[in-house]
Amino acid sequence: MDSDSLTTTEVARLCRVSDATVKRWATAGLIKSERTNGGHRRFRAEEIARFQNEQGLGTKQSVGDESVAKVGLRRGRGRKLSDCEFFHALLAGSENQASTILIRRLLEGETLTELLDGVVTESMHHIGELWQLGKVSVAEEHLASRTAICALHNLRASLPVPKPQNKLAICFTLEGDLHELATHCAQVTLESEGWEVWNFGANTPLFSISEEFDKHSPDLVCISSTLMNQIDRSSRDYVSFREKLENHRAKIAIGGQAFEEDDLSDRFPADYYLKTFSDVIKVATEIQTK
Ligand code: B12
Secondary structure (H helix, E strand, C coil): CCCCCECHHHHHHHHCCCHHHHHHHHHCCCCCCEECCCCCEEECHHHHHHHHHHHCCCCCCCCCCHHHHHHHHHCCCCHHHHHHHHHHHHHCCCHHHHHHHHHHHHHCCCCHHHHHHHHHHHHHHHHHHHHHCCCCCHHHHHHHHHHHHHHHHHHHHHCCCCCCCCCEEEEEEECCCCCCHHHHHHHHHHHHCCCEEEECCCCECHHHHHHHHHHHCCCEEEEECCCCCCHHHHHHHHHHHHHHHCCCCCEEEEECHHHHHCCCCCCCCCCEEECCHHHHHHHHHHHHHC
């Protein structure tokens, strides 16, 4: 199967209609398609996601709904195979293929957080292992990271529009840390719950974030730290950051490998220490219902 696009039968299955209906939609110009050399129609996953959202069709789901997740997992699509496909698409720098894999899996019923905690994180970790073994170059690792970020943002554009929650979150990675993927994952997760999110990305000084507080007053701050080179300095900056936050309502959630490896909770006191993006949904729900 071509992992860049969907066949008429796949679209029909996703939208729960007949092949003939899909062909009619395509002929009427309701969904854009391309033709293979053999004259068969092919559809881009982003296009189908857009159409489904517009029309309220098919497997459209509430993101994070565990019951939907289980249905997705029970379906016979080789999980390992497509995880592997995603990993290869990242290494090849194929933005279109990587995006299609994620969007297709979402359409098939996997939850957003399953994709983030599973396929995206695992593929990047696998790339890290190969890099450590000298089997993946620094250039390939850079390309894979950029491709993953692009795929995440294409996936984001394909998500159903959620009910706005009137909540604001800020995401960033601590100063000196260039690993930004988790901030994008947290952003997409919170947005899928109807939050507004400002993602400041990698290498963000804490003092500059505290200045943002006076302007925007967020409800949640998501901090990611993969690699902390200067723990003493970062923890000192964090103490002043917390002091500035005292008069604000924002909760602080911290995650990342730097916190998984060592217990840094004394030096970085926070409201939540999170490991997964499905935890982010739980926190968002808790804040919303208060
Ligand atoms: C991509 C990558 C990079 C890219 C980052 C590009 C970018 N734009 O983000 C670049 C090339 C910049 C890079 C640089 C370096 N890297 Co690097 N990198 C990685 C790699 C392969 C993937 C990281 C990633 O994106 N993962 C995907 C995200 C989604 O997952 P995650 O970050 O692991 O986060 C997970 C959790 O931690 C948690 N999480 C994280 N943050 C948050 C926040 C919240 C709120 C929540 C809920 C959860 C959460 O959620 C995720 C699910 O479990 C990892 C491999 C690995 N095992 O992680 C190495 C890795 C992290 N890098 C490593 C190293 C050594 C480096 C360098 C020092 C290499 C060098 N000599 O220059 C530099 C350091 C640069 C710096 N100052 O930060 C080591 C770190 C080892 C260690 N702990 O000491 C790793 C583990 C590779 C390895 N196997 O050795 N790297």
